[in-house]
Amino acid sequence: MRAVVVAAPASGSGKTTVATGLVGALRRAGHRVAPFKVGPDYIDPGYHGLAAGRPGRNLDPVLVGVERIAPLYRHGAQGCDVAVVEGVMGLFDGRIDEHHAGPVAEGSTAQVASLLGAPVLLVVDARGHSQSLAALLHGFATFDSGIRLGGVILNRVGSERHDHVLRAACARVGLPVLGSLPRSAELEVPSRHLGLIPAVEHGMAAREAVTAMTDLVAAHVDLHAIAALARTSVTGPSWDPAAAVRGDGSAHPAEASGRPCASSVHVDREPPLIAVAGGAAFTFGYAEHRELLLAAGAQVVVFDPLHDELPRGTAGLVLPGGFPEEHAARLAANTGLLRAVAEASRQGMPMHAECAGLLYLTRSLDGHPMAGVIDAEAEFGPRLVLGYRDAVALGDSPLWRAGERVRGHEFHRTRLVSSPCAEPAWGWHGSDGERVREGALVGNLHASYLHTHPAGNPEAVRRFVAGATAYARARVTT
Template sequence: MVNTVPAVVIAAPASGSGKTTLATGLIGALAAAGSRVAPFKVGPDYIDPGYHGLAAGRPGRNLDPVLVGADRVVPLYNHGARGCDIAVVEGVMGLFDGRIDSSVSGPAAEGSTAHVAALLGAPVILVVDARGHSQSLAATLHGFATYDSSVRLGGVILNRVGSERHEEVLRDAAARVGLPVLGALPRMVELAVPSRHLGLIPAVEHGAAALDAVDAMTKLVAAHVDLSAVVRMANASAAGPAWDPAEAIGTAATGSPIVALAGGPAFTFGYAEHRELLEAAGAQVVAFDPLRDSLPPETAGVVLPGGFPEEHAPALSSNEPLLEEIRRLADRGAPIHAECAGLLYLARSLDGHTMAGVVAADAFFGPTLTLGYRDAVAVRDSVLWAAGERVRGHEFHRTKLHPCAVDESLDSLKAHGSAWGWRAGSRSSQEGFVGRGVHASYLHTHPAGNPGAIARFVAACAGG
């Protein structure tokens, strides 16, 4: 058993209330005050943890009961918070919003902020967008405080307050339902962080501007939030063991195969636990940037995670030596794990720009967002999963694939078949590509929920 690090959960009545600004600023302000802060994000979001990580000086991590199972949430929390003084957990959407599943009972949806807060036994601080609110705020707060008895609403932070008089009215409303106001932030439109079709621009792409934004959030929260009150409120009652990547893997592969892990501005979607599991499985992980790098010498396998390749297609296409290296690896059957952005990179083209040509499809950016959790089953054996294995994953993209004829230089890959099958209502779907060592799909999975797949991948890299 480990002593559970105290936490606060930052939630809101709805998306767009300012959770990311408040959570990132709170992480930065607590760190600046001398606390070692563990940052977390509820759900499958890859972007907000990047800003959390800048503020905390340590990796931002995710807590997603849908993808990893409710029983792993506390162990993953304890693993990520080890050695810290306090944790800040940013919620997702509205407090009780999550996966719509008729098999899940109770007020809070599966994977919701309320679900995670209850698992951790941590208090919730509700961030309210004060625009348009007056005395009726009391009714809103009363509803959120009493809707689910498993969730403890500890206090309120008022965001985008218009004036001193406006703040007085809102504080009186909160006092009527017995909720302390921990801070009141004025309207600061200059804090807006640039966004694109899938949300905020990742911190690694935004560069110095991301650092400036985090600094501004930190200063804003430090000036307008009672940090001492937040620290006194922090608590987490769900004690338990910490997750251990070596224990999750079991027996590691021998030989220390080199696994090249794509990163840089085009491949920013990843979980910190992925690298930890790859290393625990026996791999020597070497990061590379497909915009400018070649593969490391003696690469045995490649991981191409998600990201925004459509924003960098010309530069990715211009790195022809790397594309040729990827083709040669695929042609000889080396293990390649590609998720979403990685799938697009393996396609023949992306918005007309030449890509690796490993997958028999052309990719195009489109107007329709594909979003949601999937209960998927592996259609056939691959370097990650055995046919019939069931996995929970998440789709999040605006691109589409158009099948095409396979280039004759990659004739050995004509055996590509679907990676996943699932049902959405009455409609069944198959998606992705599997062929020899390649597993390429739009589906994002969480490695901590599927450690066996990581062990299988590294074993294949080691020649097992």
């Protein structure tokens, strides 16, 4: 299985345009392409998925652990002949942690490229660059001997003369130019405060944007050379959701059909139905989450809180992240679902809410009434809250036990106006050492701004499904 990593010297260089276009162009050329994104980003993989015709997946050493990167890569690349991995920020940028002593920054594109043994395509924003580009490229090529730059893709090139000068600078340091994208063809994809508008929300416009990125890369990038350059040193078994929820590393094929694995649920028991919120307001999720739920013995139904009812027979509710603040009026208008969710919480249904889910369960969001399960109000805030957190569970819940530690990620511009009158879900220390208490535990609800990756915490998924099974069984007996 071959791979290339699309990186850049800094954010804003055009990685997403190039990576998405490269996925689409390689697919158009007859390749079966597996798309990946370094880090916790939920939005870019949606565009990758449209281009590839298969789910975009994340590779985040901070959230899932270094040891799972290669297995998750092999799992996500099954059935493909080439993978495109889009990096995060600049090539060597990662988590700032004084306790990390590794050769490269934790969670950086460089770390993932090293773990995969894949060459790096460096996307350079050519605006303002001339001969001095050679010095920049020399630095990136020699900074870490464990990273191999396979070539350069010049982006936002101003003219033929500009292109000639930049190619000469690349040749001076021995790096081939594998593509040159003209500034006149630059694409504008609508964005908001957390990045691009998710592909699910953007609808047909997102598909048109992906087609435009594909056309741009196909016209200006040497696809044959990139396919020939692709390499990986990954060996060993693929990540397996059934083995993960069992808590062992044994080989046990997951059910590709979507049926729960026989080893995960008793055959004489109806699998519990887990309802997962989706649609335009709840777009943040990892593909491995559904796979783990199925492997743990659940049925999974996706519903849209903008207009759907709570699925009949629901025994567990997952409310993931997204942009509810953009759809607050429509969420509030679906009063039947809000009442059903509140009643289900009162009856003890296991619920897991992250970020958007937390907001949906408050009394109100920007003045629009919500489910009222959590005694707090929420609003769009003045600043972006962003970063990894080393958190500890402060109480028992359907997913976690008090004292368990987890790595998560915050990514939001909303805030709770008042602290919930409930036991906090997580605790951690902020960058200045202050104690942070966050989230809410209400009955069988675990709600928080903190995003976690289920592949890094399969035991939490297993517990959640077990709780849903117990809830469903209790409802039948009563």
